[in-house]
Amino acid sequence: MENHKLSISKINxxxxxxxxxxxxxxxxxxxxxxxxxxxxxxHLTLFQEENIQxxxxxxxxxxxxxHLGPLDGIPIAIKDNINISGHVTSCSSKMLANYVSPYDAxxxxxxxxxxxxxxxxxxxxxxxxxxxxxxxAFGPTKNPWDPSRVPGGxxxxxxxxxxxxxxxxxxxxxxxxxxxxxxxxxxxxxFKPTYGTVSRYGLIAFASSLxxxxxxxNNVEDAKLIFxxxxxxxxxxxxxxxxxxxxxxxxxxAKIGIIKELMEDGISEDAKEEVYKVAKLxxxxxxxxxxxxxxxxxxxxxxxxxxxxxxxxxNLSRFDGVRxxxxxxxxTSSEMMELTRAEGFGPEVKKRILxxxxxxxxxxxxxxxxxxxxxRAMMKKEFTDIYKQVDYVISPTxxxxxxxxxxxxxxxxxMYMSDLCTIPANLVGMPAISIPTGLSxxxxxxxxxxxxxxxxxxxxxxxxxxxxxxxxxxxxxILNRTEK
Amino acid sequence: xxxxxxxxxxxxxxxxxxxKMFCRCYVLDTDLPNESLCPTCLGLxxxxxxxxxxxxxxxxxxxxxxxxxITNEGMFHRKNxxxxxxxKNYQISQFDLPVGTEGSLEIVVDGEFETVEIERVHMEEDxxxxxxIGSGRIDSATSTHLDFNRAGIPLVEVVTKPLIKSSKEAxxxxxxxxxxxxxxxxxxxxxxxxxLRFDANISVAYEGDKxxxxxxxxxxxxxxxSLEKAxxxxxxxQTKMLxxxxxxxxxxxxxxxxxxxxxxxxSKEGSADYRYFSDPDIPNMILSEDFVNTIxxxxxxLPSEKRKVxxxxxxxxxxxxxxxxxxxxxxxxxxxxxxITKDSKxxxxxxxxxxxxxxxxxxxxxxxxxVTAKNLSEIIILVNNDKISFTSAKEILTKxxxxxxxxxxxxxxxxxxxxxxxxxxxxxxxxxxxxNEEVIIxxxxxxxxxxxxxxxxxxxxxxxxxxxxxxxxxLLKEINS
Numbered sequence: 001m002e003n004h005k006l007s008i009s010k011i012n013x014x015x016x017x018x019x020x021x022x023x024x025x026x027x028x029x030x031x032x033x034x035x036x037x038x039x040x041x042x043h044l045t046l047f048q049e050e051n052i053q054x055x056x057x058x059x060x061x062x063x064x065x066x067h068l069g070p071l072d073g074i075p076i077a078i079k080d081n082i083n084i085s086g087h088v089t090s091c092s093s094k095m096l097a098n099y100v101s102p103y104d105a106x107x108x109x110x111x112x113x114x115x116x117x118x119x120x121x122x123x124x125x126x127x128x129x130x131x132x133x134x135x136x137a138f139g140p141t142k143n144p145w146d147p148s149r150v151p152g153g154x155x156x157x158x159x160x161x162x163x164x165x166x167x168x169x170x171x172x173x174x175x176x177x178x179x180x181x182x183x184x185x186x187x188x189x190x191f192k193p194t195y196g197t198v199s200r201y202g203l204i205a206f207a208s209s210l211x212x213x214x215x216x217x218n219n220v221e222d223a224k225l226i227f228x229x230x231x232x233x234x235x236x237x238x239x240x241x242x243x244x245x246x247x248x249x250x251x252x253x254a255k256i257g258i259i260k261e262l263m264e265d266g267i268s269e270d271a272k273e274e275v276y277k278v279a280k281l282x283x284x285x286x287x288x289x290x291x292x293x294x295x296x297x298x299x300x301x302x303x304x305x306x307x308x309x310x311x312x313x314x315n316l317s318r319f320d321g322v323r324x325x326x327x328x329x330x331x332t333s334s335e336m337m338e339l340t341r342a343e344g345f346g347p348e349v350k351k352r353i354l355x356x357x358x359x360x361x362x363x364x365x366x367x368x369x370x371x372x373x374x375x376r377a378m379m380k381k382e383f384t385d386i387y388k389q390v391d392y393v394i395s396p397t398x399x400x401x402x403x404x405x406x407x408x409x410x411x412x413x414x415m416y417m418s419d420l421c422t423i424p425a426n427l428v429g430m431p432a433i434s435i436p437t438g439l440s441x442x443x444x445x446x447x448x449x450x451x452x453x454x455x456x457x458x459x460x461x462x463x464x465x466x467x468x469x470x471x472x473x474x475x476x477x478i479l480n481r482t483e484k
Numbered sequence: 485x486x487x488x489x490x491x492x493x494x495x496x497x498x499x500x501x502x503x504k505m506f507c508r509c510y511v512l513d514t515d516l517p518n519e520s521l522c523p524t525c526l527g528l529x530x531x532x533x534x535x536x537x538x539x540x541x542x543x544x545x546x547x548x549x550x551x552x553x554i555t556n557e558g559m560f561h562r563k564n565x566x567x568x569x570x571x572k573n574y575q576i577s578q579f580d581l582p583v584g585t586e587g588s589l590e591i592v593v594d595g596e597f598e599t600v601e602i603e604r605v606h607m608e609e610d611x612x613x614x615x616x617i618g619s620g621r622i623d624s625a626t627s628t629h630l631d632f633n634r635a636g637i638p639l640v641e642v643v644t645k646p647l648i649k650s651s652k653e654a655x656x657x658x659x660x661x662x663x664x665x666x667x668x669x670x671x672x673x674x675x676x677x678x679x680l681r682f683d684a685n686i687s688v689a690y691e692g693d694k695x696x697x698x699x700x701x702x703x704x705x706x707x708x709x710s711l712e713k714a715x716x717x718x719x720x721x722q723t724k725m726l727x728x729x730x731x732x733x734x735x736x737x738x739x740x741x742x743x744x745x746x747x748x749x750x751s752k753e754g755s756a757d758y759r760y761f762s763d764p765d766i767p768n769m770i771l772s773e774d775f776v777n778t779i780x781x782x783x784x785x786l787p788s789e790k791r792k793v794x795x796x797x798x799x800x801x802x803x804x805x806x807x808x809x810x811x812x813x814x815x816x817x818x819x820x821x822x823x824i825t826k827d828s829k830x831x832x833x834x835x836x837x838x839x840x841x842x843x844x845x846x847x848x849x850x851x852x853x854x855v856t857a858k859n860l861s862e863i864i865i866l867v868n869n870d871k872i873s874f875t876s877a878k879e880i881l882t883k884x885x886x887x888x889x890x891x892x893x894x895x896x897x898x899x900x901x902x903x904x905x906x907x908x909x910x911x912x913x914x915x916x917x918x919x920n921e922e923v924i925i926x927x928x929x930x931x932x933x934x935x936x937x938x939x940x941x942x943x944x945x946x947x948x949x950x951x952x953x954x955x956x957x958x959l960l961k962e963i964n965s
Contacts, residue, residue: 083530096529103523105530204529209764236524238534238766311764314562317573318527322630332623333568360564360759369761 004029004165005475008222011168012070015062022058022073025168026051026117029075033119033166040142040151042161044080044090046120058115070225072115077167079158080121081128082213083202084108091204092136093126095319095326095344105202106237107171107213107230114229119167122157126346127316128178128206130154131418134409135348142405143185144477145444149402152182152418158216159186163477169217169226173203175210176304177397177422180434180449183216184397187436187445187475189468190216191223191461192422194454195429196241198227199234205315207308208239210426218475220435220468224461231457241455254463256282256450257292257390262421270440271396278394278437278448281470292386292393296379300423301416303379306359306372307427312349313356319344376427383428387453392463395421397447401440421449431457433464437471445473486691487726489719491654492603492646492699495661495682496639497671498610499542505609505638506533506576513677517631525636527571532765535560539607539638540583542670544771544779546640547584547605549668549786554776555581558769560607564759568622569612569630577641579760582606583771590788591660592805593653600657601645610637646685646696651715655708658682663787663809675707684715687732688722697722698732702746704739714739718746790815798828807832813850814840820857825864834864838881846885854888862891870951876900902951906958909942909950913958916941927963935959 003011003025014020030048037043058073067073078084081091083101085108090096104112111118125135133141133156141156143149144164151160155172159182162170172179174192183190191214198213205211215226234240258279263272279289321327321340328343330336345353359368386393398418408415425432432451440446450467452460503510507524514520523531547554561579584605591598612635616625642661648654662680665671672679682705687697702718705711718737725732737746785793787808794804797819807815814835822831839860843851863880866872872880872895880891880900895901916938917924927934935956942955 081530089529091529099529101530102528201532202530205765207764236534237532239532239764310761314564314572314574314759314761317564317566318529318571320566320568320573322568323526323571324528333628334566334623337566337568357759360761362757362759365759365761 004032004168005218007219008070008074008168008217008225011074012072015067015073018062022062022117023052023055025073026055026075029119029166029168032164033161036144036164036166039147040144040160040164041139042122042141042151042157042164042166043077043120044092044123044138044157045088047087047118048120051117051119054117058117061115068113068115069229070114071111071229073117074168075117075119076111076226077119077122077158077161077170078108079124079155079170079172081124081173081204081206082107082171083204084118084121087121089121089204090138091127092124092133092138093344093346093349094137095340096204097137097326099325101202103202106199106234108202110230110232119161122155122161122170124157124178125154126349127204127312128154128173128175128211129312129348129352131177131181131415132403132405132408133157133182134405135346137346140405143402145187145402149404149444150185152185152398152402154178154182155190155216156182156185159183159188159190162186162188162216162218163475169215169222171213171226171230172216173206173211173213174422174426175206175212175308176426177419179214179216180397180422180432180447181419184434184436184445184447185402187447187473187477188216188218189220189223189436190214190397190434191227192425192432193227193231193457194241194431195426196239197231197431197455197457199232199237199240201234201236205311207311208315209311210304210308212426220433220461220465223433224458224465227457227461253286253288254282254391255288255290255389257290257386257393259297259393259395260291260293261295261297262395266399266417266420267396268400268440270401271399271446274437274446275394275396275448278467278471282467285466285470290390292390294379294382294386294393294424296375296382297424299375300379300427301420303372303375303427304419304423305355305416306368307376309352309356310359310369310372311356313353313360316345316349316353379424380428383424383430384453392450392452392460394451395449397421397434397449401442401444401446425449425451428454430454431460433460435464435468435471436473436475438473487688487723488691489649489686489688489715489722490646490696491648491650491715492685493642493644493648493654493657493682494685495642495658495680496610497546497642497661497665498679498681499539499638499640500669500671501536501538501542501638503536504636505536505539505607506636507531509636511637512633514633517629518633520633521635525571526632527573533576533763535766535769536638540769540771541779542638542668543583543605543607543640544776545668545670545783546642546665547587548776548780549664549783550584550587550589550602550605550642552584552587552602552605554771555583555585556771556773556776557581558583558607558771560763560766560769561760562763563608565756567611568628569614569632569635571612571632571635575608575611576763576766577608578606579762583769589657589660589664591653591656592791592801593650593656595800595802597801598653598656600653600660601647603643603645605640605642608639608641610634610639646687646699651712651719654684654715655712658708658711659809660787667784667787667790667812669784682711684711684718686715686718686722688719688726690726697726698734700732700734701736702739703736703749704741706741710739710741713744714746717744721746785812793819797822799832803829803832807836810836810840817851817857817860821861821864824857824861825868827864827868830864830868831861834860834877838878842881842885848885852885855884859884859889859891866892866895870904871895871902872900873902873948873951876948899947899949902949904951904954906954909946909954909958912942912945912950913955913962916945917959917962924963
């Protein structure tokens with residue numbers, strides 16, 4: 001019986017109809033983990049033993065007809081930069097390798113209330129900095145479609161485990177594309193909500209003004225379900241939005257803009273073809289397709305690599321060996337801090353801290369960080385203006401299909417360029433979804449990205465669901481094929 | 485040429501909110517370390533700051549009460565530096581958009597009004613507390629103990645312009661600020677508890693010089709006395725250096741309470757670059773006109789206004805200022821009493837001297853309800869009209885605090901009413917003269933000190949009812965005639 005690729009609503013129906021028990025699905029998912037983890041290394045920790053009891057409790061709730069909601073009994077994986085009380089939250093860093101969080105992130109509290117079963121914590125690039133999971137201190141995750149290729153990053157583990165079926169869905173975090181890019185590389189759906197709709201409390205910060213938690217799922221419907229259960233105002237997060245009902249669903253005749261600047265040099269032909277293919281399908285449904293120009297998207301990498309490192313340079317200051325985490329002793333307290341940080345952080349993290357520290361330094365602030373803030377504001381305005389003309393904008397999620405290990409780790413700029421299409425949504429704060437739509441000439445997954453104005457998340461998800469029904473994407477990672 | 489000192493003060497005021505600035509941990513007054521902690525004030529990974537609305541109201545109240553302009557869009561910044569008692573290794577503070585700017589505070593120095601100009605009033609979070617074992621400084625300590633109870637408590641920093649001219653003025657400024665935050669009910673205002681902590685920036689220059697001298701920051705002054713002494717010391721140190729054309733370096737100096745000297749802590753040349761940037765975890769604070777007006781409406785009677793009321797009643801600036809430092813009910817009580825007695829000075833003296841003295845002695849925080857402005861005034865008026873002696877007045881007051889009584893009735897029934905009838909007193913004087921012939925002779929021979937003895941005899945004979953000054957006057961008249 002293969003249930004791990006069913007939609008959550010179908011699973012829920014099976015549970016309610018007593019055709020499947022949560023504990024049976026739980027076992028199935030961990031069987032998948034047993035057969036795939038040794039190859040893909042998606043989970044850093046598995047909670048199999050400790051959650052069996054919870055799966056049985058879920059069984060009982062369904063038997064009594066007292067289940068907590070559609071997510072009751074659903075095994076979900078959590079990126080290892082989101083705190084679960086009593087468990088290690090390592091951020092894939094030596095710095096926090098043994099750090100046990102004493103509290104739950106708000107998203108975890110919400111999912112627990114719904115009876116979700118956590119499969120474990122998933123691998124990421126150290127402190128969510130990277131696009132391939134090659135920066136994990138605990139070894140990379142491999143792409144279930146081709147283990148010689150990267151799963152993308154930084155939420156590579158979260159995308160890979162959904163693709164491989166060792167979780168029904170997962171949570172990732174997205175600072176510059178860290179949900180969408182790995183979702184695209186692994187042929188699954190990745191959704192980055194509007195900034196402020198999902199509480200960041202308990203998410204270990206990379207760049208606070210850009211970070212947002214979101215779901216990685218097998219389909220859009222699941223993404224919507226999870227999004228709606230983890231979103232909502234949280235008094236513990238001052239940037240959390242108070243829900244505003246401004247959504248105006250316009251599913252029949254939407255106007256969709258293809259972003260000209262994200263269909264130019266640096267984007268593979270395959271990736272462009274997917275966008276055109278999807279555009280045609282939508283046109284056939286009566287939607288209007290136009291080309292829109294957003295010139296500042298070309299600057300997004302430059303803006304991002306000033307703002308994100310600047311914020312991270314302060315966010316990561318707290319890792320000093322004084323109160324928790326790794327500690328390397330020294331002759332003085334400052335020496336202890338220096339040695340701890342030298343030993344605890346990997347090279348990419350150090351590089352970004354240095355970059356950010358420099359960008360904020362006296363005499364350089366105005367030229368770098370200050371300019372980046374201005375450019376970011378201009379970019380926001382550019383998008384606001386475009387949304388007066390179109391309902392959605394569309395682009396490839398990634399410039400190419402998944403690359404091989406080591407292929408880009410020597411060329412930093414090329415690695416950074418792999419987030420070209422995804423960064424604008426973080427800088428602007430708008431929702432963006434990546435939907436797998438087809439395969440490249442190499443038979444690897446490709447996705448398109450759709451974005452819409454801030455606070456239209458449910459509209460975007462509904463629209464994406466109709467789009468998903470138009471494309472016939474066949475989810476066949478190599479791991480699944482070889483088994484059959 | 486005269487050498488003139490210039491002083492600027494930076495004062496941290498600990499607000500008395502129930503909870504901390506960015507989390508809901510209680511602000512505890514305890515010696516037990518690390519009792520009030522949560523992920524946020526401990527800087528645990530993933531925690532976030534959520535600003536305390538009460539603290540924003542308090543700082544707005546203080547900024548308005550120091551005549552500051554209120555920034556309608558305030559912003560929190562991160563001030564980056566590494567120190568073990570700073571949980572996040574950055575402090576959430578304010579930078580270019582503080583809550584209040586360009587204010588002023590009226591103070592009283594030597595019985596005269598002065599105005600201290602306030603540069604800014606901004607909000608920040610406190611750090612934890614380090615206790616270094618084996619040494620006063622972290623790098624030479626054998627170990628350092630950290631207590632994070634204090635971490636995250638809301639602080640307001642009040643920065644003056646460098647226009648203060650003397651140690652006396654600096655002390656008067658701190659006294660005024662302390663009284664203000666107490667009257668505003670936003671801080672305990674206890675110096676000994678560190679509710680108010682201050683640093684002084686001091687420079688000296690020749691009178692008429694257009695530029696200020698090199699600024700030296702003095703830290704670790706824990707009382708008004710040490711503030712005064714440290715400033716005095718530093719002014720004289722710098723003055724000597726300026727006179728002998730020595731180079732004064734910009735630095736932070738530590739006040740040594742025992743040795744009564746300042747010593748160099750660190751040079752400013754290698755000072756930290758704090759890399760301020762707006763805190764992305766906290767949206768801008770919009771202090772709307774409505775909000776500011778609501779706060780404005782809650783401003784109580786300020787120390788300067790209290791002084792004005794006391795001065796209008798007839799008190800000097802100095803007395804008005806001192807009375808303002810008493811509890812508000814004492815001031816109110818004084819106003820009621822002085823309106824009845826029509827004698828402000830006598831009312832002030834009796835209330836701040838005798839009444840408060842008695843209350844302190846009995847460790848009472850308020851008056852028994854039968855002690856009213858009316859019966860207290862009655863005592864003062866009896867003294868003023870020479871009906872009772874000051875000694876009797878004190879006796880009546882002591883009784884009055886013990887039990888309900890009518891002062892005049894009590895004076896009469898206890899024979900405390902003074903004899904003011906000259907003829908009656910004259911008779912007693914003559915009686916004393918008659919029975920002390922020997923003494924009179926000695927006085928005539930120049931033994932003046934025996935006059936007091938005779939006055940005492942007169943008072944004794946009258947059973948204390950004779951006004952001593954009247955008795956003395958009559959006695960001398962008789963002897964000399």
